[in-house]
Amino acid sequence: MRRRKIERVEMRKLWDEDPVRIPLQKSRKRALVLVTVILFCFAVIGWRLIDLMILDHDKLTDRASQQYIREKTIAPQRGIIWDRKMRQMAANIESDSLYAVPSKIEDTRTLTKKLARLTKISSKKFNMDLLKKKNKDFIWIDRKMDLETVREIRKLLDKMGYDSVGFIPESKRFYPKGRTASHILGFTNIDNKGISGLELKYNTYLKGKARYVSVGTDARGNRLSSNIKEGFSGNNLVLTIDEGIQYIVEKELDNAMDESKAKAAVAIMMDPMTGEILAMANRPTYDPNTAGKFRDYMRRNRAITDLYEPGSTLKTILAAAALEEGVVDLNDEFDVSDGFIVVGGKRIRDTHKNKILTFQEVIQRSSNVGAVYVGMRLGGENYYRYIKKFGFGRKTGIDYPGEVKGILRKPENWSGTSLAALSIGQEIGVTPLQLLRAYAAIANGGALMKPYIVSDIISSSGSIVKRVSPELSGRVISSRTAKKVTDILKTVVEEGGTATRAYIDGNLVAGKTGTAQIYDQKTKRYSRDRFVGSFVGFVPADHPKIALIVVIYEPRGVSYGGVVAAPVFKKIIEQTFAYLDVPMERDENRIVLVNRFR
């Protein structure tokens, strides 16, 4: 050990004397700095690793899963809507949608300029959109386009050789009957989601479930793992609507609109026994295939969502209540020779002067004064109870979205004129459907039915998911009373009644006209020149097959329900009976009529 130590000292001495030693000494100092710098670099990398692997972990793995997993949803087929005879009312067709891959487009300006012309999108906005979504891999440019545009764009793409833009076929909702039954069916948005009508109400049944496929892939798209959630097509609907009748109703509404130059019109046809809606039409109307192009008021289903004052048509309810309560008899007489009556400082007039009318005639001729007398006999509380019983002031429960319950004030909130007003069908807001249902209850002997449009829901495989059967909402009057009221209503279309224009050869019509002034919200009083003319009834009177209401809003010129609505009623019923092959109730009537017209 000692020897080695001496050697070391000796060695050191030799080393220290070495002339190379001096520059090397300096070099070692520099080396120290250099080594420190390099070690510092290692430290920086160590910190950077912590930064990337720990601090940025969430952000990066989030990003990572985006690129590992490719998800695809394959849209399901939306359920088909059939009418009661299994005719397609709403179906699906393949339609092309234009997409772009913004990250692959180099020259957005020329592309947008060219495409904008064909797709009718503003090229400036289009260009901005593309630039904004530059890092996206997929955007829609225009969806479910018409064939002509698709063909033009295809031609352009072939010519220019763009591969960053292309078409994908999508299932598009298609309404083969166009405007027919448009208000019933409603429509869907571009993503096949129900927006209104039955499409909205039954969206959960119709939409089905998308097939979801997520595939874990490598960067070349090789499949590593996959996760498939099977989807299914939407359920199909079978409606109570009959397309043939619907067509008849709509055609006649169109004619009526032409003739009366009305603002709007509604007709609903119902099977009075079951509550099935056979047809329901509105004017103005729209085409659900291009629903976006129509204004809101055209797409509204007034039959269910709009209120009006029923006017004289409500007198039937009054009559039914009075008869059921036994406060009047068919032959009770009322003196209406004054032509007016003053109630609570308000004068209620008759349109035609009468002298002394029986109760039956009060309804037949629609005497306001007579009705007020009847109402007074019946009393407010009773009358209110019956109105309520007949389903006014609450929703009918029809399977259609947006139904309103109407306006019906409770007797404690009534003013002095309220009873009189209600007797002639004012101070109450009803939907045409509510009124029709009330008449249907009279037609079927006193059963208030719940109206419905969809009778069956059938899965895509054909099994029945849900079957709707008629539902009773409550009994309102006895069948005896119903029979009496029906008899009164029969006289309305006969000689002396207000609706002779609704008289149908071979079949008895039971119905009632209504002509209501429109309450002007601005002036707070009933308008003198704006009316709603309506006719509601059922045929054949003694064995009713059909209950129908026709409401004409604000017709120009003559606006009596007996003039504007009754003929429409007649035409619809006649054609519907021909269509349904309903035999005539009274064959002898034909002979009589033949004689008469001679």
Added chain:
Amino acid sequence: MSWGIGRVCRGEDVYINSGQSRGLLIPILILVGIGIVMVYSSTAIMSIRDNGSGFHYLWKHLFTVCIGTAVMMFLSKTDYQKLRPMVYVLLGLSLVLLLLVFLPGIGISANGARRWLRLWPTTFQPSELVKVVMVIFLADYMDRNIHRMKDFRYGILIPVGTMLLFQLILLSQPDFGAVMSLGILTVGLLVLGGARLIHIGALMLFALPAVYLLIMTSAYRAKRFICFLDPWKEPFDCGFQLVQSFIAFGNGRFLGLGLGGSKQKLYFLPEVHTDFIFSIIGEELGLAGALFVLGVFVWVFVKGIQVSTKTRDPYSYFLTIGLTMLIGVQAIINFAVSTGLMPTKGLPLPFISYGGSALLVNMAAAGMLINISLKNENTSCSRTSPDFVTGGNRHGLLRGGRGSSGRYIRR
């Protein structure tokens, strides 16, 4: 395997090596081992898809490792001083090889760069050789001119000129990774060699605009540089590789996805087995694995520096530091590139990345380092030849000629 334990000095004094050289050998073997595992892990699936067998890259890598080990073994047992007289031959050889790359038929181009020579059964990348030869040359040069390094001509002009010659050729290949590591090495060694700092500063001042021009004159390079600054801006374009590398690291977190568990190697991250193998290490082995690899490199570096402090002549000293820096700087550049701290350059991770030439050359450098550590292990050795520090060297210095170095160790 006899490195680590063996004869150190000739003559009567034979010492059992006390572990100095093992201190270098072990980390290098660890790195090579990690390299084998990670090359297999990162290429297996790619290899099955493209070559039919999962072992395609592994076999090739193992083949190189075997040759590399042989070279390392040979050099660790060959006196490093014997290489010194051959330095100009080596310099000339690498120059010729570099130029041969441009000869069609012999040179091979891939990914838009001509860097490889056809060499059955594989290829060779002369730029890797250039780095180590440059280190040997500089060590020799600075040893001979140790007293003239303050001179601009000797301290800067000649060595930097030589460097620039190589750099120009490398630039036209192009091989920026090599240009960069060559530049850092040269400047670093010149600083150590005693060149005036003001000269070096001036050099840098000139280099900066040159580098700037180099980047900005080529749209491709400019784009790459901009993408380096913010890779997330164009994650599908030029920022792709970097973003994918980040994702790999992010996936790794503390302990990684497990060996073989990398998702990024499934074609998401390009060059997984070469330039970006560190990202896959991070992804599969986590922060722990990545820091371990980093630590092993620090270990190699520190050991190398330790060896340098034990050397007894400037040539050995410069050579040791140069070789240590060669390994360290390349590792740092590779780490920095894959973690987004430096613009993307094609530079493999020493000892780990797949890629024959780099592995071979780095293992050769390691072999030389081990040999230096063995030779300079024990001061006692010098007892038999005390003049090995004094006489010969002094002579050589005084004469200023070359060839004197050969007589450093006279036994």
